[in-house]
Amino acid sequence: MEMGPRLIATAVFVVILCSMIVVPCSADEVNNPGNGLHVGFYDRKCPNLEQIVTDVVAKAVERDQKLPAGLIRLFFHDCFVKGCDASILLDATPSDEPVEMQSPASGGIRGIEVIEEIKARLEQECPETVSCADILAFATREAVALSGLPRHQVPAGxxxxxxxRASDVILPSPATPMDEIIDFFSRRNLTPEEMVVLFGAHSIGAVHCNFFDYRLYNFAPGMPQDPSLNPVFAAELAQQCPAPNTLPAEEAKNRVVDLDATPLVLDNHYYTNLMQGRALMQLDQALATDPRTGAEVAKLAIRSDSWARQFVRAIIKMGRINVLTGDAGEIRKNCRNFN
Ligand code: HEM
Incomplete structure (x- = not known):
């Protein structure tokens, strides 16, 4: 089949564009037609969309510096349960079943108010045009950029x-074996390498003590402490997370620890920490010791630029998981309610 002049012009344009912008990209990444998403989807329908998202997220981050971590985790929870379709944002559905947000696995999810604020602004600017699922993807891009990584282009649509449904929220826990984690990612078309790269998101934000304190006090019969924990680090953690039965229940429940020493900056120190036995969660630590992922961890620990580029690519790919396009689904008027 011959390439038409328009196709050639588009290909040339994409190559030139990719050589100019900071984030390396291939024509496939920028404009993969496979699942109907593309960059510039709202250029004519809602030209101020990206500026509005940028403004609202920037103002919200002035009020709460830790918001970017919340937004990135929100996007992960949306995409990995059923696909990137904003189902995590719904308060109720026509079937009246408990919703995803009501699942215990959605505990600690933050950032929904910012998505609502953006939606409210967009409904004034271009009513019933921009999906909540796309707003979440654009807000995540801002979160990634505000945390120090290159600002990527967002395929939308x-x-x-x-x-x-809460019953659809079947996510691994921090103690899930690596086999299952790898399988969980591969069922979403993400390779073990991409999985290791995405886990780098655990270089920002915080985690509640109850997700890892068993590694300090109650790891296994006859072995109170996880031997893969660096002993100096374990002692530091024990200061921040005393044994749960020594604190009032409410206080024990609310204690959090930053995921690394720079919890506002997305960086590859996460991988250095893993190699030193300084991971909070068991599954993070397992990435460094498992033979299928250890080499990738060691590589990313010394290659900051390479990790940053790969992270941005993997987030774009994550944003393509089981999306609804064309006539499927709807464009909600309010992100918490179906129309
Ligand atoms: C199976 C894989 C994963 C598991 C089991 C997992 C588990 C967790 C847990 C338990 C927390 C702490 C929540 C809390 O204490 O409130 C957390 C935090 C976080 N996760 Fe993951 N995670 C996984 C994968 C990912 C991925 C792929 C991303 C993003 C690409 C991500 C981004 C984050 C972020 C940014 C935080 C900090 C959130 C905050 O500070 O509000 N996680 N994760």
Whole structure:
């Protein structure tokens, strides 16, 4: 089949563009037609969309510096349960079943108010046009950029789901074996390498003590402490997370520890920490010791630029998981309610 002049012009344009912008990209990444998403989807329908998202997220981060971590985790929870369809944002659905947000696995999810604020602004600017699923993808881009990584282009065109079921939230826990974690990512078309790269998101934000304090006090019969924990680090953690039965229940429940020493900056120190036995969660630590992922961890620990580029690519790919496009789903008027 011959390439038409328009196709050639587009290909040349993409190559030139990719050589100019900071984030390396291939024509496939920028404009993968496979699942109907593309960069510039709202250029004509809602030209101020990206500026509005940028403004609202920047103002919200002035109020709460830790918000970017919340937004990135929100996007992960949306995409990995059923696909990037904003189902995590729904308060109720036509079936009246408990929604994703009501699952215990959604505990600690933050950032929904910012998505609502953006939606409210966009409904004034271009009503019933921009999906909540796309707003989440654009807000995540801002979160990534505000945390120090290159600002990437966001393929868009997602539509919003009308379903959300707590029973669909089957996410691994921090103690899930690596086999299952690898399988969990590969069922979403993400390779073990991409998985290791995405876990680098655990270089920002915080984690509640209850997700890892068993590694300090109650790891296994006859072995109170996880031997893969660096003993100096374990002693530091024990200061921040005393044994749960020594604190009032409410206080024990609310204690959090930053995921690394620079919890506002997305960087590859996460991988250095793993190699020194300084991971909070068991599954993070397992990445460094498992033969299928250890080499990748060691590589990323010494290659900051390479990790940054790969992280941005992997986030774009994560944003393509099981999206609704075309006539599927709907464009919600309010992100917490189906129309
Ligand atoms: C199976 C894989 C994963 C598991 C089991 C997992 C588990 C967790 C847990 C338990 C927390 C702490 C929540 C809390 O205490 O409130 C957390 C935090 C976080 N996770 Fe993951 N995670 C996984 C993968 C990912 C991925 C792929 C990303 C993003 C690409 C991500 C981004 C984050 C971020 C940014 C935080 C900090 C959130 C905050 O400070 O509000 N996680 N994760």
């Amino acid at each position: 997602r539509r919003d789901s009308r379903t959300s």
